[in-house]
Amino acid sequence: xxxxxxxxxxxxxxxxxxxxxxxxxxxxxxxxxxxxxxxxxxxxxxxxxxxxxxxxxxxxxxxxxxxxxxxxxxxxxxxxxxxxxxxxxxxxxxxxxxxxxxxxxxxxxxxxxxxxxxxxxxxxxxxxxxxxxxxxxxxxxxxxxxxxxxxxxxxxxxxxxxxxxxxxxxxxxxxxxxxxxxxxxxxxxxxxxxxxxxxxxxxxxxxxx
Amino acid sequence: xxxxxxxxxxxxxxxxxxxxxxxxxxxxxxxxxxxxxxxxxxxxxxxxxxxxxxxxxxxxxxxxxxxxxxxxxxxxxxxxxxxxxxxx
Numbered sequence: 001x002x003x004x005x006x007x008x009x010x011x012x013x014x015x016x017x018x019x020x021x022x023x024x025x026x027x028x029x030x031x032x033x034x035x036x037x038x039x040x041x042x043x044x045x046x047x048x049x050x051x052x053x054x055x056x057x058x059x060x061x062x063x064x065x066x067x068x069x070x071x072x073x074x075x076x077x078x079x080x081x082x083x084x085x086x087x088x089x090x091x092x093x094x095x096x097x098x099x100x101x102x103x104x105x106x107x108x109x110x111x112x113x114x115x116x117x118x119x120x121x122x123x124x125x126x127x128x129x130x131x132x133x134x135x136x137x138x139x140x141x142x143x144x145x146x147x148x149x150x151x152x153x154x155x156x157x158x159x160x161x162x163x164x165x166x167x168x169x170x171x172x173x174x175x176x177x178x179x180x181x182x183x184x185x186x187x188x189x190x191x192x193x194x195x196x197x198x199x200x201x202x203x204x205x206x207x208x209x
Numbered sequence: 210x211x212x213x214x215x216x217x218x219x220x221x222x223x224x225x226x227x228x229x230x231x232x233x234x235x236x237x238x239x240x241x242x243x244x245x246x247x248x249x250x251x252x253x254x255x256x257x258x259x260x261x262x263x264x265x266x267x268x269x270x271x272x273x274x275x276x277x278x279x280x281x282x283x284x285x286x287x288x289x290x291x292x293x294x295x296x297x
């Protein structure tokens with residue numbers, strides 16, 4: 001029973017952590033190498049793609065998606081998609097996809113004359129699912145070693161979440177100690193008493209024989 | 210537009226549940242406090258009319274209207290996020 005409990009809670013918290021890691025914004029220092037658009041036919045990975053630009057038809061099975069190719073300050077490459085989140089989830093309320101693409105194209109640079117940018121995004125890059133993080137905003141920075149800044153928003157959201165969970169947990173424990181545990185104990189006592197009676201009745205039978 | 214409508218309907222439903230819950234909770238707390246005050250006080254009127262008078266005063270108070278923040282704060286937050294994401 002103990003191991004089932006452990007597996008259950010580890011699974012729950014892994015899902016929660018993955019959810020926040022996917023949804024909360026992160027910042028990369030990158031050099032934009034190319035911007036392009038490509039038609040995407042959404043399949044099994046469609047949950048990891050956002051919607052068509054707000055106002056457009058959302059019922060079609062495929063559409064063109066903007067992409068931003070980059071080389072990160074760390075040295076590896078990263079490809080971002082650039083899509084409206086619109087009024088949907090996650091609540092970034094991003095409507096300026098095309099403007100962002102124009103900014104990204106403007107900040108393109110080569111390795112000879114590098115122009116680094118701080119690119120805020122959410123989401124994951126996964127080669128096995130062909131999914132890409134969604135770029136939110138771009139800001140030119142001085143160089144590859146510039147600091148990413150303190151993620152105040154993430155700190156606030158995670159703190160509020162932990163406080164919320166703690167509040168529920170404390171109330172649950174109090175409720176359990178006051179209502180559930182005494183009831184369970186009473187049931188156990190009842191059972192023990194009945195078993196005692198039953199065994200004495202059995203031994204009584206044996207003695208009669 | 211359908212996506213916006215969806216967001217508005219879902220948020221309005223959730224916020225209304227919170228608003229109603231909070232209103233009832235707050236009124237109950239107020240009632241309890243008024244009873245306590247009556248017990249500690251000189252008891253010039255009977256308990257029921259004292260509590261009724263206090264609750265009437267509470268219904269017109271600023272405190273009661275602050276609960277409307279349940280609607281105002283999220284809308285303000287959304288407007289702020291829209292500005293920061295798209296126009297900043």
